[in-house]
Amino acid sequence: xxxxxxxxxxxxxxxxxxxxxxxxxxxxxxxxxxxxxxxxxxxxxxxxxxxxxxxxxxxxxxxxxxxxxxxxxxxxxxxxxxxxxxxxxxxxxxxxxxxxxxxxxxxxxxxxxxxxxxxxxxxxxxxx
Numbered sequence: 001x002x003x004x005x006x007x008x009x010x011x012x013x014x015x016x017x018x019x020x021x022x023x024x025x026x027x028x029x030x031x032x033x034x035x036x037x038x039x040x041x042x043x044x045x046x047x048x049x050x051x052x053x054x055x056x057x058x059x060x061x062x063x064x065x066x067x068x069x070x071x072x073x074x075x076x077x078x079x080x081x082x083x084x085x086x087x088x089x090x091x092x093x094x095x096x097x098x099x100x101x102x103x104x105x106x107x108x109x110x111x112x113x114x115x116x117x118x119x120x121x122x123x124x125x126x127x128x
Contacts, residue, residue, distance in 0.1 A: 001011065003125075006126050010119060010123060010126070013118070013119070013122060014115060014118075014119050016044050017045070017115045017118060018032050018054030018115055019115075021108070021111040021112065021115060025104065025107075025111075027080070028104055028107070030040055032097065032100045032101055032104060035093060035096060035097045036097050037091065038090070038093050039090050039097050040095045040096045040103040041055065041091045042086040042087075042089040042090040042093065043083070043086040044086070046083040046085055046086020046087065047082075047083055047086065048082075049082030049083075049086075050079050050080055050081075050082050051081045052112075053075070053076075053078060053082065054076060054079045056078055057072060057075030057078075057079055058072070062103055088121070
């Protein structure tokens with residue numbers, strides 16, 4: 001059985017550290033991706049609700065004999081509330097999503113630098 005050389009051990013340590021870095025990144029990315037889903041879905045759900053409200057407002061106005069422009073505009077005004085709510089959820093969620101994505105990239109960069117610094121220190125220790 002061949003014994004491991006110091007260079008082999010250093011390479012194993014670097015690969016193990018890089019594997020752990022990728023694992024941590026994937027775990028953190030999973031949470032950020034969930035936030036990204038709310039950024040996409042909130043305005044779409046709001047728009048769907050708005051369209052449904054608009055359909056209901058015109059159907060209810062057509063059924064009554066004495067409908068007026070005021071009743072239509074009042075119902076249409078309420079119809080746009082879900083879209084506004086969807087945007088109120090999506091815009092701050094997008095800001096947080098971008099912020100966390102940038103922080104994740106920064107952390108990944110710092111971990112890469114840490115791994116290379118560790119390898120450098122281990123090589124220096126091996127030489128002495």
